[in-house]
Amino acid sequence: MEKKQKVMILGTGPAGLTAAIYASRANLNPLVVEGNEPGGQLTLTTEVENFPGFPDGVMGPELMDNMRKQAEKFGATFVSGWVTDVDTSKRPFRVTVDESDVYEADALIISTGASAKLLGIENESDMMGRGxxxxxxxxxxxxxxxxxxxxxxxxxxxxxxxxxxxxxxxxxxxxxxxxxxxxxxxxxxxxxxxxxxxxxxxxxxxxxxxxxxxxxxxxxxxxxxxxxxxxxxxxxxAIGHNPNTAFLKGQLELDEVGYIKTVGSTSATSVDGVFACGDVMDSHYRQAITAAGSGCKAAMDVEKFLEGSATHDWSVSSGAKA
The missing domain is CATH 3.50.50.60 (FAD/NAD(P)-binding domain)
Structure with a gap:
């Protein structure tokens, strides 16, 4: 696979897959990196009844599978693996997958989500989504x-x-x-x-x-x-969540808990050309529909960034590194 990309999307929950759909339709041909849990937390959920457009509900894994197919339909490609390192010190950015495969990208969308803290007791994981x-x-x-x-x-x-x-x-x-x-x-x-x-x-x-x-x-x-x-x-x-940002290793500005900080109402981060969406930057709502909406915003922000839109001065608005 070509190692140089216009856009890479890290994560395949509702945010990452929505970003992939929008970026693909903008002819950006994003490369999407799936983690160890493709589809994110919704793959652990049985029936989803609050996602618009499904009056009878939809199974979580089915919803995520359909999102993935939709992204693929418009040109997104996927690679399986775990992001182990990111270098945002200069563009193109470097992303290491599974400690060996290195990719480069002109822009990054980080949508690696947050993982709910669990008790670690017997039967807990087996019954997740079933009681x-x-x-x-x-x-x-x-x-x-x-x-x-x-x-x-x-x-x-x-x-x-x-x-x-x-x-x-x-x-x-x-x-x-x-x-x-x-x-x-x-x-x-x-x-x-x-x-x-x-x-x-x-x-x-x-x-x-x-x-x-x-x-x-x-x-x-x-x-x-x-x-x-x-x-x-x-x-x-309900003992809290851990944002999946350990792999960033100080590359982006995070809050005191570890969530990625974004600029104003945009998805821009502290690094020019890196954007974030979904639960990795949202510690409040944590819903599939709000994650999907933020994924749409991230893809549109990336498109404007790569176009060098005069109406979006990312470097000034984010105080970012070039």
Whole structure:
């Protein structure tokens, strides 16, 4: 495969694949690098009911497969592998895949996403999307009038628990410590909600199963050492996300958590010619549709950048390196 590209897109979630569709239609012939999980987090989801255009819902893997086929139809090419190094010190940029294959590109779109932190307990990964979830907005609807658990003690956990009370019969917040880490306003809101209760100072041990379905969460009481099962039909893990930016190694400006900083309402980053979209730069919304929209923006920004559009002075707007 030709090692010199106009545009390379790193990542194949909704953001990366939408960017690939738009960049392909602009005759940029992007090369898209698939990671170890082609399709991103949606490949771990069963039915997606909140993506526009699918009134009866669509399976996550099917949605991502269709996006990939659409990008290929317009001319995008794909290479499998893991990006192990990026050099943005000068153009063309250099991208190393699997520590050996080196590509060059005039512009980069980074859409490597963010990975939800998991508990690392028995049955958790096997039941992801089938009773265990990391996204209340995505999956809360499936638990109407059912008891569910939310594991975590920060603002995101309490926010998700509060949201889930719209659907569940009861929401139990499970936390390892005897005090919550969430802000006072979030704690007050949760304590005031009649549907929320708390189980504190317990350590999750395993997802409890019954007849192949989630039956609850096995926990150990940190004070007594005793174990018990907290019954529930669904378990939502809300202990944070890790943006997939470790491979950048200081190449771009990141926030304190590791998300890529972008300039204003654009997808431009701190380096002229490098753009970011999707969950790798969005710690707030983390939805398939918002990721797809940001992928569209990134592809359009790249097209204008490569054209040298006079209306987009990227180097000035981003304070970027040439």
């Amino acid at each position: 265990v979830s990391t996204c209340a907005t995505c999956d809360g609807f499936f638990y109407r009038q059912k008891p569910i658990l939310v594991v975590g003690g920060g603002d995101s956990a309490l926010e998700e628990a509060t949201f889930l009370t719209k659907f569940a019969s009861e929401v139990t917040i499970v936390h390892r410590r005897d005090t919550l880490r969430a802000s006072k306003v979030m704690q007050d809101r949760a304590h005031a909600n009649d549907k929320i209760r708390f189980v504190m100072n317990v350590t999750p041990l395993a997802v409890a199963m019954e007849d192949g379905k989630v039956a609850g969460l096995e926990v150990k009481d940190n004070a007594s050492g005793e174990t018990r099962v907290l019954p529930a039909d669904g378990i939502f893990v």
